[in-house]
Amino acid sequence: MDPLVxxxxxxxxVVGIVYAVNKNAVRYFVAIYWKTERLNRRIEGLVKxxxxxxxxxxxxxALVLALAPIFIAMPFVRPDGQVQALPGFLYMLIGGTVTAVQTLLSGAPVAEAASRSAGVTPIxxxxxxxxxxxxxLAVAIxxxxxxxxxxxxxxxxxxxIPLRHVGVFSFFYIISGAFVEPDEEAYKKSGVEAKAAVLASGVAANVALAFLAMLAGVAGAWAGLYGAVFGVSAxxxxxxxRVLEIRGCGLAERVYTPDDFITKINVLAGMGPLMGINKTAACKPGDEVTLVVGKWWGTYEVKLDYSNFTTPPRINWLFEDGSLYKSGVRPGDVVKAVxxxxxxxxxxxxxQLLSTLLSLKKLCRPGDVIxxxxxxxxxxxALNVTLVGKGGEVYYGLGPGSLPMLGYDAGPIKASEIYNTEFTKFVFWFLVVNYGLAVVNALPIYPLDGGQLVAALAQRRLGERRGQRLVNALSVVLAAMLIFNLALGVLGEQYRVLQMIR
Known part of the structure; x- marks a missing residue:
């Protein structure tokens, strides 16, 4: 069935079910808005x-969970158990804005400025x-x-602080969620500690869900729920x-996503250096490569000759200031000998071509002729190639995609024909959505949770009027930065990353 249908x-x-239970909760069959006091009592009982x-x-x-991702760092646990750290989002927002503006002022294209921004992409x-x-996405939201x-x-x-109303809402799943309305007078009269707890709690919940999604990802990887799902036979x-693992030529790598699979077979093919990956595989035709494949009821192994993971030595493109292009090598040429x-x-x-050129890079010096x-x-x-230098070493003028890559230019399967597992998609969106909700709500922009928290602290120190002025000024500056980065995300087409999710 078509995804839109x-x-x-x-x-x-869903609307039909809600209408049958409470027709007043349905708005023109395009929105659901259900506010009830009955849910208040259930929440009160659960809180007790x-x-x-x-x-x-x-x-x-709550404060540590709420403030760390915005002001310090957000630990990121990969499916293989490795831990990385995302910088505090506030620093990413400010630094990305400054860098993107400088890039635009230098005359660079919008796409380049977007690549140096905070990486905010509207969904x-x-x-x-x-x-x-x-x-x-809808379930995660x-x-x-x-x-x-x-x-x-x-x-x-x-x-x-008593509650007035509790409810849920949704507009075609796209804008969905729940809401809680505490008693306004009781909230205003409460102390800073109470306000801090109320405001930090929502953000802390999203951070906790993001961590749970990461841990679920690690557990799922251990259980074999990840992998690259083939849309065609190849x-x-x-x-x-699902391909779960690749073994051969000194490599034994788990596979978690389609991109992971494409990356690892290209490392196997010797293309790692062109992808910025130092890991290489010492393979030659005749060597054996094993794919561990998962079905719903078990696994099986596919044994292949390494020749299935080789690509032709054809030049796709070159930097024009490099040794090869300057000496007459052109896109479309197939290299036969060096x-x-x-x-x-x-x-x-x-x-083999790439490994040979890398070997020569260690033996030759700029000015030598090959x-x-x-x-x-x-x-x-036959071409005489005078080697030019760049950064103190031989520079060929090769870049990502200069030689054919498996899944893109060569091979029995295309990257667009490989998909994530259902488990992977749920984990991915739970992580992305909850991290996004956390950092956006924690920003000191009024009336977001972070902005209200800063307002409570500022008004206590500076008085209500002066504190509110400070918060309003801060909110305008940060909101402008956020909007600027969102615009770059659209104009610079950073959303293409989302469109590649399969």
Whole structure:
């Protein structure tokens, strides 16, 4: 079924169920807005059962979880268990804005400025996001926003602030969530500690969900729920099955996503250096490569000759200031042999060409001459290549994609024909959505949670009027930066990354 059709069918099914239960909660069959006091009592009962948590300890944990991703760093746990750190988003926003503005003023294109910005991309279904990803996004938003609001309610009730209303809303899944309305007068009269707990709790909940998504990802990887799902039969793998692991030529690598699979088979093919990856595989035709493949009921192995993971030594493109282009090598040429600095190699595949050039880079110096034989229009042409230098070393003028890459230019399967598992998509969107909700809500922009928290602290120190002026000025500056980065994300087409999610 077409993803858009499935989306609409599921939406009207949900609306129909809600209408049957409470027709007043449905607005023109395109929106749901359900506000009730009955849910208040259930939340109050749940909060009572969770009231054993000491308030001071709860406040400390909530503040750490809420403020760390925005002001310090957000630990990021990869499926393979490796831990990285995302810098505090506020520093990314400010630094990215300054760098992007400087890049634009230098005359660089918008795409380059966008690549140096904070990397904020708006999620617009059908525009920046494929319709097929919307169900996963909708579930992540609904859960993330619901828990965000529940924790606001939890903190309010723990500090003696009653609730007025609790409800849920949705507009075609795209804008969905829940809301809690604490008693306004009681909230205003509460102390800074109570306000800090209420405001930090929602953000802390999203950070906690992001961490849970990461841990679920690690557990899922251990259980074999990740992998690259083949949309067509290729490499001896049946359509619909998942490649879980690649072994051969000194490599034994788990596979987690389609991009991960493409990267690792290109490392196997010897293309790692062109991708900025130092890891190489010592392979030659005749060597054996094993793919561990998963089905729903088990696994099987596919054993292949290494020749299945080689690419032709054809030049796709070159930097014009490099040795090869300056000496006459042109896109479309197929390199047949390389000789110089005591080395002579007959070239049969792309990875062999790249490894030979890298070997010569260590043996030769700028100014030396090597001979390169290429096949051009069915004729062999011998070229004397004078090596030029850049940064103190030999510079060939090769870049990413200068030689054919498996999954893009060569091989039995294209990158667009490999998909994530359903588990991977849910984990990905739970992580992205909850991290996004956390850092945006924690920004000191009024009336976001972070802005209200800064306002409470500023008004206590400076008085209500002066404190509010400070917060308003800060909000305008940061909101302008956020909007600027969002605009760059659209104009610079950074959303293409979202569109590549499969």
């Amino acid at each position: 499935a989306f609409l069918v599921s939406w009207f099914a 059962r969770l009231s054993f948590v000491p308030l001071r300890a709860y406040l400390a944990v 617009i279904p059908g525009v920046t996001l494929p319709w097929g990803q919307l169900p996963y 609904a859960v993330g926003v619901a828990l965000h609001e529940f924790m606001h309610a939890y903190a309010a009730l723990r500090y003696g 490499f001896g793998v049946d359509a619909g099955d 000789e110089g600095c005591g080395v002579r190699e007959e070239i049969r595949w792309g990875g 001979r390169v034989a290429v096949e051009r229009n069915g004729t062999t042409v």
